Amino acid sequence: MRADARKNYSHLLEVARNVITEHGADASMRDIARQANVGLATLFRHFPTREALFEALLRTNLDALTQKASEFESSNPPDEALVSWFREGVAFVHSYSGVVALMANAHADPESALHASCSAVHSAGARLLLRAQAEGTARADMDGVDLFALMSALGWLVDQPSFAPRADHLFHVITSAILTNRPGNDVRKAT
Known part of the structure; x- marks a missing residue:
């Protein structure tokens, strides 16, 4: 060019x-x-196309989120890595209003310009979740799709003016539902 x-x-x-x-x-x-x-x-x-613009715009952010998963995985215990990455993911989803639907559609459509980057993010989150599940610090009854859905939902929620002041509390509630055996967490280990 x-x-x-x-x-x-x-x-x-x-x-x-x-x-x-x-x-x-x-x-x-x-x-x-x-x-x-x-x-x-x-x-x-x-x-x-609009999707081509979003692919160019979001690819850097999605690739960075995927890279963060690797960094957290190599330097933190599994539960901390998962929570840190989840926080980064929520911040990303929150940064672009309406991006959740684009990412969800792209993940399901192999022809989408965003498919590869979205799939990489999904895989990175699923890998962190599996690692925490193997250690017994994350619910055994959820998968990477559930993790992405919760991240997306929370990113959307904190974008709503009535929920924005409760963003940290909501983050804690959601991560407490994902993780087990953590101080202050009422969720019991799934059997």
Whole structure:
């Protein structure tokens, strides 16, 4: 890619990130082009579909979340690694309103531009969960899909103004439901 094309591409991504952060995943491609001071055709030349734009925008974040799982796994006990990664995942989901539906659909659609990155995140979370389950510190009756659903639900909840002040409490409630045998946790080990 030529230097000027790379600069335009980066500029479009930066503007898209700002517009989507402000307006959510339903932000208009036309609004993104307008705020980037380019024509809609220029935006579509770089990103032929809305999903292609989101793939470029989210890939870095999703890849970083996958990498974080590996870092937490290698440096923390299984339960702590799972909780730390779960917190990172909730923060990511919360950062882009409407991204949950895109990720859920992409994970189920192998043809989606986001499929590989979403599958990697799912696998990373499932691996952390399995590790905690093997140690007996996570519920045995849940899987990676359940973990992703809880992360997504919590990310959506804390985006709602009436629940935002309770974000930390809700996080603790959810992680207490996932983990067993932790101080202050009323959930008993699943048998």
